[in-house]
Amino acid sequence: MFYRLFALDLLFLFLYFLKLHNHQGGGNILINEFLPLSFVSSEDIKERLKKLSLKGFFNMSFDGVALNIELTHSYQGICDALYNRA
Numbered sequence: 001m002f003y004r005l006f007a008l009d010l011l012f013l014f015l016y017f018l019k020l021h022n023h024q025g026g027g028n029i030l031i032n033e034f035l036p037l038s039f040v041s042s043e044d045i046k047e048r049l050k051k052l053s054l055k056g057f058f059n060m061s062f063d064g065v066a067l068n069i070e071l072t073h074s075y076q077g078i079c080d081a082l083y084n085r086a
Helices: 002-020 042-054 075-082
Strands: 059-061 067-071
Touching: 002 042, 002 067, 002 075, 042 059, 042 067
Parallel strands: none
Antiparallel strands: 059 067
């Protein structure tokens, strides 16, 4: 159970890094050049991100081609959470 929670947390953080470096393609993370660094297939990442989006971490839309992500937390908020700052 701990590994699953930890893996979701890492995927969430990785998603923020993907969005930082998404220069082309708008919000579609499936064409991001850093996506292969997750070592997760694009089919599996869609399912994992769907589970995370249901928890309210971000908004997601998938039209069969593009997987668009809209972040709901600021980068500053993520950094504060990582470093346990209030």
